[in-house]
Amino acid sequence: MSSSTVEKGKLAPTQCVGPLYRSESQKPTATVSTEVEFETVTILPQTPQLIALLTMIRDVNTDRGDFIFYSNRIIRLLVEEGLNHLPTVEHTVTTPVGRPYDGLSFQGKICGVSIMRAGEAMEQGLRDCCRSVRIGKILIQRDEETAQPKLFYDKLPEDIADRWVLLLDPMFATGGSAIMAVEVLISRGVPEDHILFINLIASPEGIKNFAIKFPKVRVVTAFVDQGLDEKNYIVPGLGDFGDRFYTM
């Protein structure tokens, strides 16, 4: 009893997961992320611990407390990966033991923008990595009549055009709201290649639409799932992220 309508009978990739030094027989098998061909898209390494975290938050029997804890851990890993795409310059410092250390220093100002409400659940993870980061908000909802996403509200840092933007939304299904959010950011003067869209689970369809429309926006995700069902929910997915995080 797998998903109801999986895109054109495509099978989810299953493989042995674990450190290289273990032989195949010592590694358990699991379904891992579907690969995509867009170079702007980064999928987190499919390590056993990431798969285990995803298994926890996908499980319908996981309670809210655990759901919040385990999703926060994935979000932190996503933010850490996302930050790798920001610019740096060479920077040499002197260490406490007196020798020089050839390192890097971070360049450019950043801000977070969460797509309400599920995206706000990712703010904690962002703050864990970037303490006093500015966070803007965008409210996009599906218009009941047209079934199209509609912008209801936004509050963004005034100097957002000079910042790198980490756009936060955990579920990347059709990509409708993400596309609208990016359009809002571009209209405020943010260069396309200064936007990083960070999400937990994406659908191949959503990624394709988005990457073709915005070839310079980077996407960082933990997992590309099998596809969408008839209600445009990601399958196997994890249900409604906002509900499971905030109200269920």
Add this chain to the structure above:
Amino acid sequence: MGSTNGLNGTTVTEDTIAMRAHYAPPWADLSIIGIAGSSGSGKSTLSQAIVRKLNLPWVVILSIDSFYKSLDPEASRKAFRNEYDFDSPEAIDFDVLVDRLRDLKAGKRAEIPVYSFEKHGRLDRSTAIYSPHVLILEGIFALYDPRVLDLMDMKIFCEADADTCLSRRIIRDVRDRGRDIEGIIKQWFAFVKPNFEKFVDPQRKVADIIVPRGVENRVAMDMVVQFIEQKLLEKSTHHRAALTRLEIGAKSEPLSEKVFVMAQTTQLRGMNTIIHDIDTNSEDFIFYFDRFATLLVEQALNNTPYISSSITTPQGCTYNGLRSKGEVSAVIVLRGGAALETGLKRVVPDCKTGRVLIQNNLRTGEPELHYLVLPKDIHKHEAVLLLDAQMSSGGSALMAVQVLVDHGVKLDRIVLATYSAGRMGLHRLTKVFPDISVVVGSLVQDGEERWVEKRYFRC
């Protein structure tokens, strides 16, 4: 040990051992000093004075009194009437004593029975002795059993006047063992005195030195202390030489495939730069170190065992994922490892955590084990994360792994995670323990001083 994986026969195991470098912790070659003498001759006072004078955690006293046999009901009734002969060698369980001494001599942990003089029996609990470098075995029959004598490095016989002995015994038994004076005197003439002549006194023949007047005898005290100090120095020299021998090949051989150095991404290098910068303020240092530590622990968990797990999502679909095979606990190598604890708690908030204090001797640089508390069921855990902030020579890491092995943790279940390490330390560690996995935040030069803990704890 630890390398046997069931399916492969003994030949494979032997090969693995042959290839493996050997590490003997300083407690694997225990020196035992026996102090015998009549009851009340000042054996325990002398032992305590020696331990106090040396003031080292790895010099411990073991009293033969702990090895009194448990009494059957008949003997117990006799004992309560002061008619049981406690001063005969028959009363001592030498088999158990020899067994425990052999374990200790081999560097293993030994459970010592606890004997109650009030109840005339062994209590259910036991106390553990682990990792002493010198053990003082004290008791009227410390030099009695030939098997025990074989294990000893120095044999001392304490001598005192009989009336001194009797008066000391009265004071001690009334104060510490809940006896009455009449009973004590009855015991003295019925058992203690005849036994002394028959069994205790002849032990002086096997003694290396005979100490009259106990602790008051300064010359004898100094001799014994000097002897022990000499032994400790020898052990320290051997230990350091063994560590040096493990350096061979460190420069030419590649790192073990079980050593995982974290990918030096721009964020990691940027964080490292802030952490390494002497001008970084403490607030930033702690923030970035915690952030780094969190990633390090997440990475370490990739080396713990997982099993396949099928779950149902809220959409009603099946997902074939993974779950942790079983309990993962942690052991912090103090003080440095405690800097990784915030990171650990962010990843596994309720992680059972053992603690080991290993300090490098300031004078010799030799790692020394000072303190140890481990979860009781640690040998059953699927994985144990061993956390230390820095690994420079690998000496403390070797010792910490040895401690886990001595407590029944299988080598392939140990994951050492450290913020930084040098190739030399990694080489030494994986040469001796090729089955453990190691996660390193970044590779640094060999022999780097431990500066992270000073910065993190600000002292």
